[in-house]
Amino acid sequence: AISVTAIGRAADTHIKRRSGARTGDVIFAAGELGASGAGLHDILEGRPDTQAAGIHRTPRPQVAEGIWLGGRTEVRAMMDISDGIASDIRHVMERSGVGAEIDIERLPVASGADARTAATAGEDYKLLLTAEPAAAEQLAAEFHSRFGTRLYPIGRITDGKELVWLKDGVPVELDWQGYRHY
Incomplete structure (x- = not known):
């Protein structure tokens, strides 16, 4: 077993909690998604030497990007996408007491996913x-x-409590779930 604990300090103004999202906020993903999942699929299918498999084996957390975004007052909530956006956006929603709409066509899909x-x-x-929203484009x-x-916006x-998936601007029923702990 390996256990790691990281302890640090940051100014309160630089800490972006999951509870900070507000109705009307733009939801962003800071990069393409699905490369690691495609890489795991490749590995399980006996193709361990693909580019996606390499991404899965060697993740690169966005530390510098997170520090920079943490200093931006227009950023209200932030977390890493470790369990899939279908799960992680729900953490923001629950903590912030809000809902969300995600446009499937706007998801930044990585090559191979x-x-x-x-x-x-x-x-x-x-x-x-x-x-x-007023600062999203400049950010x-x-x-x-x-x-x-x-x-990627x-x-x-939203002011609801549910996650709504949109396709062509219309709500669609999807059973998409990311990883769930326990």
């Missing part, structure tokens, strides 16, 4: 965040300029 894998597979370790532009990667926070 499909939309379901992008939404339900974990271990991508990209950041999931919400931001004030995304500055993020791209600084890190050379995109913030995938949906919005």
Whole structure:
């Protein structure tokens, strides 16, 4: 067994909790999703040397990106996507007392994955965040300029309590779930 504990300090203004999302916020994914899930599939199918398999074996958490986003006042809630966005957005919703709409066509699907894998597979370790709508476009532009990667707007926070998947702007019934602990 391996157990790791990390302890650190940060200014309260730089801590973005799951409880910070507000109705109307733009939901962003900080990178393409599903590469690790596609890599696990490749490994299980006997193809351990694919690019996706390498991504699965060697995750790269977005530490510098998280520190930078943590200092941005327009970012209201943030966490890493470790269990799949279908599960992780629910953590933000529950803690913030809000709902969410996610547009399936706006999911940034990694090469070798499909939309379901992008939404339900974990271990991508990209950041999931919400931001004030008036500042979202500028935040995304500055993020791209600084890190050379995109913030993908995938949906919005609603005043409901449920997660609604949209296709062509219309709600669709999906049973998509990410990893559930216990």
